Amino acid sequence: xxxxxxxxxxxxxxxxxxxxxxxxxxxxxxxxxxxxxxxxxxxxxxxxxxxxxxxxxxxxxxxxxxxxxxxxxxxxxxxxxxxxxxxxxxxxxxxxxxxxxxxxxxxxxxxxxxxxxxxxxxxxxxxxxxxxxxxxxxxxxxxxxxxxxxxxxxxxxxxxxxxxxxxxxxxxxxxxxxxxxxxxxxxxxxxxxxxxxxxxxxxxxxxxxxxxxxxxxxxxxxxxxxxxxxxxxxxxxxxxxxxxxxxxxxxxxxxxxxxxxxxxxxxxxxxxxxxxxxxxxxxxxxxxxxxxxxxxxxxxxxxxxxxxxxxxxxxxxxxxxxxxxxxxxxxxxxxxxxxxxxxxxxxxxxxxxxxxxxxxxxxxxxxxxxxxxxxxxxxxxxxxxxxxxxxxxxxxxxxxxxxxxxxxxxxxxxxxxxxxxxxxxxxxxxxxxxxxxxxxxxxxxxxxxxxxxxxxxxxxxxxxxxxxxxxxxxxxxxxxxxxxxxxxxxxxxxxxxxxxxxxx
Amino acid sequence: xxxxxxxxxxxxxxxxxxxxxxxxxxxxxxxxxxxxxxxxxxxxxxxxxxxxxxxxxxxxxxxxxxxxxxxxxxxxxxxxxxxxxxxxxxxxxxxxxxxxxxxxxxxxxxxxxxxxxxxxxxxxxxxxxxxxxxxxxxxxxxxxxxxxxxxxxxxxxxxxxxxxxxxxxxxxxxxxxxxxxxxxxxxxxxxxxxxxxxxxxxxxxxxxxxxxxxxxxxxxxxxxxxxxxxxxxxxxxxxxxxxxxxxxxxxxxxxxxxxxxxxxxxxxxxxxxxxxxxxxxxxxxxxxxxxxxxxxxxxxxxxxxxxxxxxxxxxxxxxxxxxxxxxxxxxxxxxxxxxxxxxxxx
Numbered sequence: 044x045x046x047x048x049x050x051x052x053x054x055x056x057x058x059x060x061x062x063x064x065x066x067x068x069x070x071x072x073x074x075x076x077x078x079x080x081x082x083x084x085x086x087x088x089x090x091x092x093x094x095x096x097x098x099x100x101x102x103x104x105x106x107x108x109x110x111x112x113x114x115x116x117x118x119x120x121x122x123x124x125x126x127x128x129x130x131x132x133x134x135x136x137x138x139x140x141x142x143x144x145x146x147x148x149x150x151x152x153x154x155x156x157x158x159x160x161x162x163x164x165x166x167x168x169x170x171x172x173x174x175x176x177x178x179x180x181x182x183x184x185x186x187x188x189x190x191x192x193x194x195x196x197x198x199x200x201x202x203x204x205x206x207x208x209x210x211x212x213x214x215x216x217x218x219x220x221x222x223x224x225x226x227x228x229x230x231x232x233x234x235x236x237x238x239x240x241x242x243x244x245x246x247x248x249x250x251x252x253x254x255x256x257x258x259x260x261x262x263x264x265x266x267x268x269x270x271x272x273x274x275x276x277x278x279x280x281x282x283x284x285x286x287x288x289x290x291x292x293x294x295x296x297x298x299x300x301x302x303x304x305x306x307x308x309x310x311x312x313x314x315x316x317x318x319x320x321x322x323x324x325x326x327x328x329x330x331x332x333x334x335x336x337x338x339x340x341x342x343x344x345x346x347x348x349x350x351x352x353x354x355x356x357x358x359x360x361x362x363x364x365x366x367x368x369x370x371x372x373x374x375x376x377x378x379x380x381x382x383x384x385x386x387x388x389x390x391x392x393x394x395x396x397x398x399x400x401x402x403x404x405x406x407x408x409x410x411x412x413x414x415x416x417x418x419x420x421x422x423x424x425x426x427x428x429x430x431x432x433x434x435x436x437x438x439x440x441x442x443x444x445x446x447x448x449x450x451x452x453x454x455x456x457x458x459x460x461x462x463x464x465x466x467x468x469x470x471x472x473x474x475x476x477x478x479x480x481x482x483x484x485x486x487x488x489x490x491x492x493x494x495x496x497x498x499x500x501x502x503x504x505x506x507x508x509x510x511x512x513x514x515x516x517x518x519x520x521x522x523x524x525x526x527x528x529x530x531x532x533x534x535x536x537x538x539x540x541x542x543x544x545x546x547x
Numbered sequence: 548x549x550x551x552x553x554x555x556x557x558x559x560x561x562x563x564x565x566x567x568x569x570x571x572x573x574x575x576x577x578x579x580x581x582x583x584x585x586x587x588x589x590x591x592x593x594x595x596x597x598x599x600x601x602x603x604x605x606x607x608x609x610x611x612x613x614x615x616x617x618x619x620x621x622x623x624x625x626x627x628x629x630x631x632x633x634x635x636x637x638x639x640x641x642x643x644x645x646x647x648x649x650x651x652x653x654x655x656x657x658x659x660x661x662x663x664x665x666x667x668x669x670x671x672x673x674x675x676x677x678x679x680x681x682x683x684x685x686x687x688x689x690x691x692x693x694x695x696x697x698x699x700x701x702x703x704x705x706x707x708x709x710x711x712x713x714x715x716x717x718x719x720x721x722x723x724x725x726x727x728x729x730x731x732x733x734x735x736x737x738x739x740x741x742x743x744x745x746x747x748x749x750x751x752x753x754x755x756x757x758x759x760x761x762x763x764x765x766x767x768x769x770x771x772x773x774x775x776x777x778x779x780x781x782x783x784x785x786x787x788x789x790x791x792x793x794x795x796x797x798x799x800x801x802x803x804x805x806x807x808x809x810x811x812x813x814x815x816x817x818x819x820x821x822x823x824x825x826x827x828x829x830x831x832x833x834x835x836x837x838x839x840x841x842x843x844x845x846x847x848x849x850x851x852x853x854x855x856x857x858x859x860x861x862x863x864x865x866x867x868x869x870x871x872x873x874x875x876x877x878x879x880x881x882x883x884x885x886x887x888x889x890x891x892x893x
Contacts (some may be wrong), residue, residue, distance in 0.1 A: 249727065
């Protein structure tokens, strides 16, 4: 293994684990008496109950909705299946806090656990739908046909043959949904639903980085780690890949018939109306109410420029940092690569608010020249979105066989040139997809940006947040619109790319 | 060759993009850790962004000194200044309420406010130490839904709201510095035990919202009969569309009740600032006639406190509010957040 590459990978992962170290160090620093007083109090029980209930209720709903939608578009003769397939990914282009703002506009009394589950489901079900659809498309129908030949009915085949093969997609999607639920801030503030993340932010606003905030962050981190463990248990070690050569046939689509077709269409229609329709109508309504006055072009274009700047710089840096880790995990399997992989998973589960708290403390105390600089913001983004780049880069590198590079070398090209001209080129599309995903994450990021950004920074999400907090919903609408429009192409890239990645 | 060209130009483009981008965001975000431009001051702003922007624009027009705002809440920015200490990039600190000013003052981080600036503000609206000055004021009110409560059903005192009769019938935004200032006044006026008891009653009764504007919106929509907020949210909304306040009326507690507390917004110059003169000029402008007239005629509907500028005629005059006498320098925010955390409100 090339030493410099390994060194870079180790440094990146170690840096990614800094926030975890910070939470642990700060907890030790606080001392047991204070810490236990802050941890074992009714408020924490309240938050724990809210947060756990949110995950326990929302995740199964997302799984059912996501898998049902995937099955309908991939395995039935549904009217307009191709269009539905793309539309069902579109909710990801609507930031959860914009979704919440739109729903609160339509139903002002929305709140509590019900509101939280509703908003979260509508915002995050595509995280299950996309991998489930991609996997369904590639499943070998022969297995199902065998089951049917042995006398199993359609329901039994679906439950006992199809669903188990979706286990990886479902477990991965469910993990992503749960991590998003734990990290979400803006969406739940709108509907007055307190979770650990909203409470940490409130503590931060009241005391700036006090020990109460850190203790809450510690509990949040424990919740995230618990989810990682649950996911790896659920995922299991079984493999469902086809054995042998050749490609799987597409399955024969099921007929829904005149009885079930309308129900299926109604279900999908309502899903899209609730998750994309409501936000678009709400934003449009506020834009009409606000008229041309809300388009303060200076402010809007400045926010757009800064968001683009953060997004592009963050995407480039993140992809560059993810590269050595992806490289080692593909080309040099072994103990080190497994440790590195585990490290990135842990850091990826840390919510933006925890990362931001750690960065504020570390830069203010030990790295003051970096305090409130763009560098720190980009570093936080890189840390938060490293896995998005990593997953895609890995897939891309795996598609580039070592043999091709070796052939190039045997034809007299230097190893470095062979790498650049063969492997890097082959991995380029996957890298672009990873970068797009990171960009999407940065555009929608709120808490870390609020805490870390240099004075004078006004990204789209910051502007939206500041205006909507002053209940200037009309003034916030242009920013919501731009965020949605910017995210649409990235969501499309995610959708198309996921089908390729599922093949690996 | 064609391949190499494509790759090379691609790499060059990406590098250029990354460089321009970081360049852009650097210049766009301005000062960063060290204030670069000599003619720019950094204001840590916990006041309403729209109000401070009005002040800043007028100040820049008059003096040519640019103002960069870092927005946050009172206690967040106050504690942040304490954590930053002598290395703070801030030149001026503006708040909505006084407890956070006291916090920074107690950490020894404020320079003396120039005498001519202090002279513009009467003594009851600033601390005796002269380490910072009042810049505006705001009155506590009980905002209620006119269809759900009649005048004789209103609470006589802020303390009544701990009574079980008010369970699920009033709202507040406990995470906001506004509300925490009211609690700090209660603490100063009634002592720690009474405050702890009141907060426990509040925890049982209150419905919490994020932000005073949101509280008023909920009261207006009939989601909850009443809420404790500051007066100007109502006047501001009335001056616009009234969409969030047409069903709402304001009840002033008066009689020197803790609920009649008038909170002083503060402004101070950081000792660590390398732009003392520009920073003092900014405070002079804000407390001067032009700055106070922004409060009188602008859209903030907060009370002017200096340079003899009267309040907007739509407001109940400051002198008629019968506010309890509280020395702004005595209000204590760390103890308040501690008590509120203990009560389970934070």
